[in-house]
Amino acid sequence: xxxxxxxxxxxxxxxxxxxxxxxxxxxxxxxxxxxxxxxxxxxxxxxxxxxxxxxxxxxxxxxxxxxxxxxxxxxxxxxxxxxxxxxxxxxxxxxxxxxxxxxxxxxxxxxxxxxxxxxxxxxxxxxxxxxxxxxxxxxxxxxxxxxxxxxxxxxxxxxxxxxxxxxxxxxxxxxxxxxxxxxxxxxxxxxxxxxxxxxxxxxxxxxxxxxxxxxxxxxxxxxxxxxxxxxxxxxxxxxxxxxxxxxxxxxxxxxxxxxxxxxxxxxxxxxxxxxxxxxxxxxxxxxxxxxxxxxxxxxxxxxxxxxxxxxxxxxxxxxxxxxxxxxxxxxxxxxxxxxxxxxxxxxxxxxxxxxxxxxxxxxxxxxxxxxxxxxxxxxxxxxxxxxxxxxxxxxxxxxxxxxxxx
Amino acid sequence: xxxxxxxxxxxxxxxxxxxxxxxxxxxxxxxxxxxxxxxxxxxxxxxxxxxxxxxxxxxxxxxxxxxxxxxxxxxxxxxxxxxxxxxxxxxxxxxxxxxxxxxxxxxxxxxxxxxxxxxxxxxxxxxxxxxxxxxxxxxxxxxxxxxxxxxxxxxxxxxxxxxxxxxxxxxxxxxxxxxxxxxxxxxxxxxxxxxxxxxxxxxxxxxxxxxxxxxxxxxxxxxxxxxxxxxxxxxxxxxxxxxxxxxxxxxxxxxxxxxxxxxxxxxxxxxxxxxxxxxxxxxxxxxxxxxxxxxxxxxxxxxxxxxxxxxxxxxxxxxxxxxxxxxxxxxxxxxxxxxxxxxxxxxxxxxxxxxxxxxxxxxxxxxxxxxxxxxx
Amino acid sequence: xxxxxxxxxxxxxxxxxxxxxxxxxxxxxxxxxxxxxxxxxxxxxxxxxxxxxxxxxxxxxxxxxxxxxxxxxxxxxxxxxxxxxxxxx
Numbered sequence: 001x002x003x004x005x006x007x008x009x010x011x012x013x014x015x016x017x018x019x020x021x022x023x024x025x026x027x028x029x030x031x032x033x034x035x036x037x038x039x040x041x042x043x044x045x046x047x048x049x050x051x052x053x054x055x056x057x058x059x060x061x062x063x064x065x066x067x068x069x070x071x072x073x074x075x076x077x078x079x080x081x082x083x084x085x086x087x088x089x090x091x092x093x094x095x096x097x098x099x100x101x102x103x104x105x106x107x108x109x110x111x112x113x114x115x116x117x118x119x120x121x122x123x124x125x126x127x128x129x130x131x132x133x134x135x136x137x138x139x140x141x142x143x144x145x146x147x148x149x150x151x152x153x154x155x156x157x158x159x160x161x162x163x164x165x166x167x168x169x170x171x172x173x174x175x176x177x178x179x180x181x182x183x184x185x186x187x188x189x190x191x192x193x194x195x196x197x198x199x200x201x202x203x204x205x206x207x208x209x210x211x212x213x214x215x216x217x218x219x220x221x222x223x224x225x226x227x228x229x230x231x232x233x234x235x236x237x238x239x240x241x242x243x244x245x246x247x248x249x250x251x252x253x254x255x256x257x258x259x260x261x262x263x264x265x266x267x268x269x270x271x272x273x274x275x276x277x278x279x280x281x282x283x284x285x286x287x288x289x290x291x292x293x294x295x296x297x298x299x300x301x302x303x304x305x306x307x308x309x310x311x312x313x314x315x316x317x318x319x320x321x322x323x324x325x326x327x328x329x330x331x332x333x334x335x336x337x338x339x340x341x342x343x344x345x346x347x348x349x350x351x352x353x354x355x356x357x358x359x360x361x362x363x364x365x366x367x368x369x370x371x372x373x374x375x376x377x378x379x380x381x382x383x384x385x386x387x388x389x390x391x392x393x394x395x396x397x398x399x400x401x402x403x404x405x406x
Numbered sequence: 407x408x409x410x411x412x413x414x415x416x417x418x419x420x421x422x423x424x425x426x427x428x429x430x431x432x433x434x435x436x437x438x439x440x441x442x443x444x445x446x447x448x449x450x451x452x453x454x455x456x457x458x459x460x461x462x463x464x465x466x467x468x469x470x471x472x473x474x475x476x477x478x479x480x481x482x483x484x485x486x487x488x489x490x491x492x493x494x495x496x497x498x499x500x501x502x503x504x505x506x507x508x509x510x511x512x513x514x515x516x517x518x519x520x521x522x523x524x525x526x527x528x529x530x531x532x533x534x535x536x537x538x539x540x541x542x543x544x545x546x547x548x549x550x551x552x553x554x555x556x557x558x559x560x561x562x563x564x565x566x567x568x569x570x571x572x573x574x575x576x577x578x579x580x581x582x583x584x585x586x587x588x589x590x591x592x593x594x595x596x597x598x599x600x601x602x603x604x605x606x607x608x609x610x611x612x613x614x615x616x617x618x619x620x621x622x623x624x625x626x627x628x629x630x631x632x633x634x635x636x637x638x639x640x641x642x643x644x645x646x647x648x649x650x651x652x653x654x655x656x657x658x659x660x661x662x663x664x665x666x667x668x669x670x671x672x673x674x675x676x677x678x679x680x681x682x683x684x685x686x687x688x689x690x691x692x693x694x695x696x697x698x699x700x701x702x703x704x705x706x707x708x709x710x711x712x713x714x715x716x717x718x719x720x721x722x723x724x725x726x727x728x729x730x731x732x733x734x735x736x737x738x739x740x741x742x743x744x745x746x747x748x749x750x751x752x753x754x755x756x757x758x759x760x761x762x763x764x765x766x767x768x769x770x771x772x773x774x775x776x777x778x779x780x781x782x
Numbered sequence: 783x784x785x786x787x788x789x790x791x792x793x794x795x796x797x798x799x800x801x802x803x804x805x806x807x808x809x810x811x812x813x814x815x816x817x818x819x820x821x822x823x824x825x826x827x828x829x830x831x832x833x834x835x836x837x838x839x840x841x842x843x844x845x846x847x848x849x850x851x852x853x854x855x856x857x858x859x860x861x862x863x864x865x866x867x868x869x870x871x
Contacts, residue, residue, distance in 0.1 A: 043533045098666075109546060109567040110521060111604070117525050120603065123451040131608050138569060145766065150666040153768075154575040157516070157546035157567045165564060172582040193524065196533050197541030202830050202846055253562045255509070255554040260478075260542050261827050272560065276588075391542060392551030394563055477802045478827070535838050538830045 004284050004401070005171040006236050006244035007228050008089065011082025011185075012344040013075060014224030014337075015051035016330045019082060024348045027330045027356035028376055034208055034220060034332065040192055048204040050190055051222030051332025070137035072108035075225035075337070076187035080143045083183065083227040089239055091147065097235070099149040100179040102170040103139040103227075104162025104186035105336035109155055112191050139187050143227075151179045156336075160300070161253070161388035162186055163226070163339025164396035168251030170230050180235050186340035187225035194221060194335065201261060209303030209333075210360035211326035212312060212372050219302040222332020226340040246347040249289060249383065249399040250281025256393030262306055267314040269395035270387065274318060277397040283383060284403060294322050294399075295381030296355050298346045300389045301326025301372070302333050303360065307389055312368035323379060325372045329359025339388040343398055346386045350402045354378050412585045413646040415656035416774070418499070419729045420492025420595075422485055423637025423717040424460025428492055432726075433733055435716035436741035443620045443633050443718075450607050457606050458620050460635040460718035464488050470501070471556055478539055479552055482517040486549035486597040487556060489638030493593060494557075497642040498654060504557040508589035509550050510564045510580050511597060512572035514721020516546040518601035549597055561589050570686070570693075570762050572596060573639075573725040574665045574770030581663060584645040595640030596722030605634035605720075613691055622689040622719065624712035625745045627698040631689035635718015639725035641732070657732035662759070662773030670696065673769060674703035677759055680773065681708065681752040682740055684727045686762030688714035696763040701745060709751055711742035727760040728772055734758055735776045789840070789861040797857075800835050801828055813858040821856075829854055836860070842867040 010020055015033045017023030026033065033054075037047030057074045069077070084091060111134055119126035136142070140153040152173065156166045163186030170184030198204045198221060205218035228248075236244055254272025256264035263270075274291075281289050297319060299311050303326075315324055327345055334341055349355045358372030383401040390396075421428070424443065425435035435441040443458035450456070464484040467476065470491040476484065490509075494501055524540040542548070547565035554563055562583065568575040573596045580592045600606075609615050613630040623631040643660070668676075677683050683704070687697040701710060713730040714723055734741050738755050759773045794808035797817075801824070815821045818829070826847075832854060833844040842864050844850045853863035 045534070106545065109516065110544070111515070111518065114525055114528070117522065117603065118529050120607065121451055121529070123453070125452060128608070128611055131604075135569070138567070140568065141766075141768075152575065152578050152665050153568060153571065154578065155567050157513075157565045158550075158563070159545050159547050169564070169579055169582075172586060172588075173578065176582045176585055178578060178582070192528075192533075193521075193541075196528055196536040197524070197538070197544075199533070200536040200538035200541055200830065200834060201827075202538075202833065255551075255560050255563045257554045257558050257560050259555070259825070259827075260548065260551055261538075262825075269560065390547070391545055392547045392563075393554060394547065394551075474805055474823075477804075531838060535834055537834060539827060542827060 003233065004247040004249050005174050005230050006233055007246040007248065007347060008231055008236060008241055008244055009083040009087025009229040010245060010344045010347060011079035011086065012226040012341055013053055013055065013078050014331045014334060014341050015053060015222050018055045020344050020348050024345065027327065030357060032208060032330060032359055038190055038195060042192065042195065044199060046206050048199060048206055049208055049220050051220060052190055053223050068133065069142055070108060070133055071189040072105055072187045073137040073139055073142040075189060075223065076103060076139045076143055077146060079185060079225040079227040080183055083229045087229040088241055093239065094181065095148050097180040098151045100151040100170065100173055100182040101140040101144040101149060102154045102166045102182055102184045103143065104156045104158065104166040104340060105139045105188055106157065106159060106162065107188050107191050107194060108137060108139045108336065109157050112193050114192060143183055158394045159390035159392055160335055161339055161390035161394045161396040162336035164388040164398055165253060167228060167248060167340060167343050167398060168396060171248045171251055174230060174232050181229065181231045183227050184230055185225065185227035186337040188223055188334050188336040190221055190223045203304045205303060208360055209329055210362060211301035211303045211328055211358060212308045212365065212368060213361045214363040214365040216303045216305065216308060218304050220332045222334045224331060224334045224337050224341055226337060226344040228343065243403060246350065246400060246402045247284055249283060249401045250277040251398055252276025252280055253394065253396040256395065258393050261391055263310040263389055265310065267310040269393055270314050270389060273395040273397040274387065277399045281399045283401060289383055289399060291319055293383050294319065294385050295379045296384050297322055297324035298342050298384065298386040299324050299326050300387055301328055303328060309367055312370055316369040320370065323355065323373050323377050325355055325358035339396065342386045343400060346384050346400050347402065350382055350384055414581055414584055414660040415644050415646045416641050416658055416732050417644050417654065417656050418493045418497025418642040419657065419732055420489045420496055421637065421639040421726060421729050422462045422464060422488050424462065424635050425716050427463065427466050429729065429733060432729065436713060436730060439743050440621050440715040441717065454610060455617055456602060457615055457617055458633055459600050460633055461600060462637040480517060480520045480543050482520065482597060482599045483549045483552045485638040486511055486595065487552055489595050489597065489640035490553050490593055493640035493642045499642060501557050504559040506561050506589060507557065507559040508561045508583050508592040509553050509559050510566065510576045510592060510594040511550040512566045512576035512722055513546060513596065514569045514572050514598050515604060516567060517544050517548060518599050518604055520544045522601065522603060569721045570764040571665055571768060571770040572722050573728065574772060577663055577772060580643055584643060590645050592643045593640060594643060595638055596725035597638040598636055598720040598722045600634045600636035622715040624687040624689055624714050624743060627694040630691045632719035635720045637717060639729050658735040658774040658776050661775040665770040667768055670699040671703050674700055677704065678707055680757045680759040681755045682734065682758045683708055683710050684731055684742065684758065684760040685710055685712050686724050686727055687712045688719040688723055690719055692765040693763045696767055706746055709740055710745035711740060713742040715743055724760055724762040724770065731758040731760050731774050735774060786861045786865050789864055790857050793857050793860060796835060796839055801831065811857060814856045817854055817856055836864065840864050
């Protein structure tokens with residue numbers, strides 16, 4: 001078993017709120033901040049609702065050539081700023097340490113250059129800035145460069161489990177001693193390619209999504225970012241920081257090896273991920289963690305038929321008595337950012353000893369043995385599970401905790 | 407780094423690229439000092455000609471995977487599959503014994519051609535006619551997904567995208583997995599696809615490439631001589647501790663991994679412990695300055711080689727350099743194009759470093775040794 | 783009826799081309815052979831791809847897989863579905 005990795009600070013921005021506190025406040029008020037249609041043009045007969053970030057993002061421009069970053073990188077920087085500020089670590093002091101950056105994304109590493117490409121096809125000579133922007137916008141590289149860190153950088157592109165995998169990977173780096181501190185999380189923006197792609201797969205819902213509900217008809221895309229400042233306990237002491245906000249206690253992952261877009265019908269990869277995460281961890285006082293100590297589960301819960309059925313099946317087998325919910329009814333599916341945003345939310349829910357209702361749930365699906373919580377639910381306990389399932393069959397799980405009540 | 411004495415052994419290598427298929431073909435190209443670029447009689451929509459390129463042929467993949475199973479799998483994922491299967495074959499690991507294998511794939515650009523095909527379907531026909539198959543195949547982790555499915559590798563899987571530092575980043579995680587005993591073996595590799603839009607049209611727009619140039623001149627730092635390459639380079643790594651009964655002799659051990667920012671002078675000082683330094687110089691002007699300053703700081707202290715003329719210029723080229731270094735340790739012979747005319751080579755070869763720069767000056771360095779030492 | 787026959791032949795060629803079934807010929811696809819599972823071996827990803835294909839080539843929409851499942855059972859079923867929708871349009 002490994003010692004807990006400390007969370008010194010968290011930043012989070014999504015449709016539910018511009019900060020972690022705002023997002024959780026709005027969820028507990030049962031607010032759903034979705035837009036009926038995206039801001040970009042689309043020729044679908046019916047628009048699909050989306051969960052956009054409304055905050056005007058600071059323009060983190062390169063000093064030369066006025067180059068801007070992709071929106072994904074900007075979202076990541078917003079979250080990173082918040083996280084560093086909340087941690088109370090002086091940036092100059094941080095720069096003297098070996099600081100790694102590990103970020104999950106989907107859009108942030110893709111060539112989303114539709115207008116450029118359309119011009120190119122017509123024989124025009126398009127402006128090169130979208131291409132330069134793509135080269136300059138690797139989320140981990142952007143954060144590391146912007147803050148002047150010297151250490152390993154890694155952008156993980158594991159589709160919808162990227163954010164969870166990024167935080168888990170960062171925890172592994174710290175346990176291995178590769179670096180002193182890691183900024184870990186995920187970022188993704190709304191864009192035409194993913195909007196059209198999910199619609200083509202017929203898994204986008206024309207309604208606000210209804211995770212786990214019988215009438216559910218698919219997901220809504222969202223955007224956002226979350227970053228956690230992670231460090232080992234002795235580094236927290238060395239930096240004379242306040243008690244950590246929380247802890248990453250365990251991480252597990254497993255592959256379905258089944259299908260490109262459909263989860264394994266029995267969720268074998270997810271089962272493996274959860275078991276590995278539990279086996280991997282000890283709580284803050286060094287005791288082993290067992291499934292019955294989990295206060296709640298923040299699920300992947302996208303609102304698609306397949307995902308929710310499989311996740312429900314696994315929960316019924318492993319955690320039939322544990323309250324669970326999906327927060328995607330408040331944030332949308334933020335792809336590479338999802339696992340990170342949900343880890344941030346999970347830690348804040350633990351602090352507040354309350355989880356919000358699973359937004360969009362109406363009626364139990366007879367094919368799913370369990371139902372999520374339908375109202376704000378208080379609990380006792382300081383450990384929770386956050387899980388993600390991804391295209392390509394990646395499954396990832398994080399066991400997160402806060403200090404035990406003294 | 408870890409204080410545990412852990413051996414990270416390279417058990418097998420597999421590669422496909424402009425030099426052909428397999429490490430024997432790679433060695434031939436390395437001994438020759440280059441691979442022959444292909445010229446395609448094609449033009450871009452604005453009339454500019456295609457540049458020569460070093461392209462990969464994946465026809466050997468059907469030795470490992472049934473043709474029908476490859477139906478929806480694009481060139482990007484096929485290269486990765488072939489690289490992976492070749493590495494397993496080289497290591498003597500049957501593809502039926504991969505249930506607990508970890509899989510890590512690094513890519514600079516991902517599945518570019520399929521991404522472009524998806525844009526084509528939207529531009530040509532409209533938003534409602536976007537191809538769901540193209541979309542699913544355009545996500546970066548599709549190569550790792552197909553490896554996992556074909557091999558029934560149900561362990562952890564990671565796909566990493568960090569441009570020139572991709573393989574270094576991926577190795578960071580692979581080493582963590584092995585050191586922490588998460589898995590005993592990791593199939594790790596890199597794949598990048600040459601795409602006419604990105605590696606040809608955009609290069610010509612940015613860096614005035616000479617269409618008549620057909621070979622990379624890695625140590626001519628004054629001009630752009632890059633030739634686009636593509637391919638996959640995979641390694642099977644295993645965790646060996648003192649009690650492991652040896653089985654096959656590994657190619658070598660990974661004994662050093664570092665990345666970040668460092669002055670060329672400091673890097674030079676850190677590199678002198680190696681017997682050979684494989685530079686990732688690949689004819690790109692954007693990184694020429696970093697390599698030239700490093701070479702100047704190193705002087706004639708140790709042999710500098712580049713292997714890029716044998717596989718081309720691609721973000722994950724360092725994975726090929728890593729395989730070349732492993733082959734050099736195995737064969738006790740220096741491969742690739744040498745920088746200086748007078749190269750003092752230590753005998754026996756014990757330690758080889760591969761160093762790659764990104765355009766912003768960041769570096770990634772991987773060190774292999776024939777003896778396992780404390781990982782540092 | 784002639785229309786259905788014509789569409790069946792077109793579908794066989796289109797399926798082979800667009801789904802990359804390059805190891806069979808149109809003549810080898812029986813009108814009533816199951817397209818999914820044990821027949822042609824297509825899967826859920828092919829099903830949504832076929833919805834796009836049918837829309838593109840025949841102007842007919844398969845809104846979701848509730849509608850799609852019966853229509854995509856076989857080439858015959860699909861041809862009937864297409865002609866039916868085209869006549870209603």
